[in-house]
Amino acid sequence: MDAITFHEPARMPRGFRCASRNCGLKREGPDLALFYSEAPAAAAAVFTRNQFPGAPIIVGRELIRKGRLRAVVVNSKISNVGTGEEGIRNARRMGELAAAELGVPADEVLMSSTGLIGRQLPMDLIEAGLRGMAAELQDDPLRGAEGIMTTDTYPKAISLSVGEATITVVGKGAGMIAPNMATMLVYIFTDAACDAPTLDRLLRDAVADTFNMLSVDTDTSTSDTCAILANGLAGPVDEAAFRQALRVACTRMTEMLARDGEGATKLLRATVQNARTVDEARKIARSIVESPLVKTMAYGADPNIGRVLMAVGKCFDCTVEPEKITVWINDTLVFTESARADFDEDELRRILGGDPVDIRVDLGVGTGCATAFGCDLTYGYIDENAAYASS
């Protein structure tokens, strides 16, 4: 397997371009983004499992069946969720307006919206905003990333090579914002040649271990979307290499989103090994990164390792045998053989004060392994979700 090379700065793959603008939804800053492939692209996507999905999710699930996309159009500030039939019509209209601006088929434009629930999109602003935007398409993925930001503190894009091809990931928002509900939106662009069924399989595979193992606050957005577009301009690439590169790219973006979670000061990772099954490893790893007590421990840098044991033990449906559990924090042994290990408290405090905090738990009851990604819980989270709620 070749080494993975990241491009610094990130760039769009051949034939992909993007643009962003302020169309008046937000007081300032870009609130409308367009991503475009000059060649037809095979495509796949996964959407939120929330049972109260936004209109763009409902429409997007239909669109993606064709396995082809030419563009993605995204607005922030209003999520177009809880908007009934009018919301569905507006989502379709947003795709049609973008398609007309770009001169591509209307059923090959995926749309996303992120923001407040229960409000209709002001279609006049969207329509006026899209007009002339095709002329502004350019190669820097950060420009597109800026257009989809909500509470993110910086725009997020990465790109890396796989053979002659490039994979570029643009993402935003692994937190919830006030007064809007933020959303994880991730778009992956590649000039590798790959058919839609293969893309779908590879995407689901990568997402299962990366974005689906990310939790900032346990609250599942009604708008989460992760889509991949492959326009083939770089020709075919080795599938194993592509799979590995895609997974590395998704892991990196997952960590960026976690570390920039609302109010977060650090990345929190939990790896569970030797669980009875992979599914149980995933559940327990998530339980650790989602526990408010573990999250505040990471924030407060207090070596209160009992909280990790608590978070493991509260997974009632998993096989947990307390006497077999071993726990490390950033490779420092903290619990083994039914007892707290003899570690240096000050040293552990220093480790917990750093970034990332890596918690590793060996359950000793099988071979299942998984890693979950999260962040610490701080005053900043309360700030973003309560104190400034009405701003």
Next chain:
Amino acid sequence: MDAITFHEPARMPRGFRCASRNCGLKREGPDLALFYSEAPAAAAAVFTRNQFPGAPIIVGRELIRKGRLRAVVVNSKISNVGTGEEGIRNARRMGELAAAELGVPADEVLMSSTGLIGRQLPMDLIEAGLRGMAAELQDDPLRGAEGIMTTDTYPKAISLSVGEATITVVGKGAGMIAPNMATMLVYIFTDAACDAPTLDRLLRDAVADTFNMLSVDTDTSTSDTCAILANGLAGPVDEAAFRQALRVACTRMTEMLARDGEGATKLLRATVQNARTVDEARKIARSIVESPLVKTMAYGADPNIGRVLMAVGKCFDCTVEPEKITVWINDTLVFTESARADFDEDELRRILGGDPVDIRVDLGVGTGCATAFGCDLTYGYIDENAAYASS
């Protein structure tokens, strides 16, 4: 059914007494409590489902099989969890010391510990503390309640009549504290005559809809205990009346614990009606009171009702049909027929600023109903669990 009469102030039922002391585990304030029945009492108890249970839980599960208790001994500051065989021996020893002090059988004393995980109990302090404590037994349940407090802001005891009998509930700690993990400890005393199997059935029945529907921060303690002791001194009472009184008492205590959750400023209740099943109603009600976004909404008093829809929709395994959902907040209609209702935002802001906040969701897909109890999420929670973690 007779009206329920609460005793103000609360009092112990006939034949029950309690005491508390500082034995040196905490710098100040009572850290050791004793509850005693002068007559043999039928008993039942339920314990944490956490798979990493404390030593007192392991021993308590054995003890309660006998269905009889004469006393309960409780310490705070150290939880005796993650302490292996030595911890088990110490838990038994603590029960034996209390039994000797009170002159009752050692296998009729239930012990609880709450506090830091992974530390052994200093048995010399416990032993010295218990010595002479029998002479201090008295009738005010608040005295016992003080002895089991951790981060609670006030001691909690209630009592009410059922026929000639009294039910008294003493409880503490529906939050997690730093550096200790707090625990829900609830002891219910009654002079009604009731056999142990009946007590067990009635207790499980009441707990399912009250304490088991309480969530301050989703983190399940390794030491949670709820025990009931019935010494029969008031003779038999009508079972239906007793069941009702027990449920009312447990509901009241659940609300007290929720409202005094760490950093909480208010009680948050979610009632889900017309779910497919009671189990689904419970899951969705819990999802609402546990959602960090709903909790911060209650704190920030922002009428961001989309967060309630999100919390319903993220219950992937429940039957949710968005177009059938109706939502009220303190009886104000906020969402119906796939759209935000036409409510007065300022009025809703005022309601959300009050205490309690009652969220009611009608799912329209069955007849299952349940209520969950929680609190808002505030800066105070972070204070208690991170900033002051090492104090």
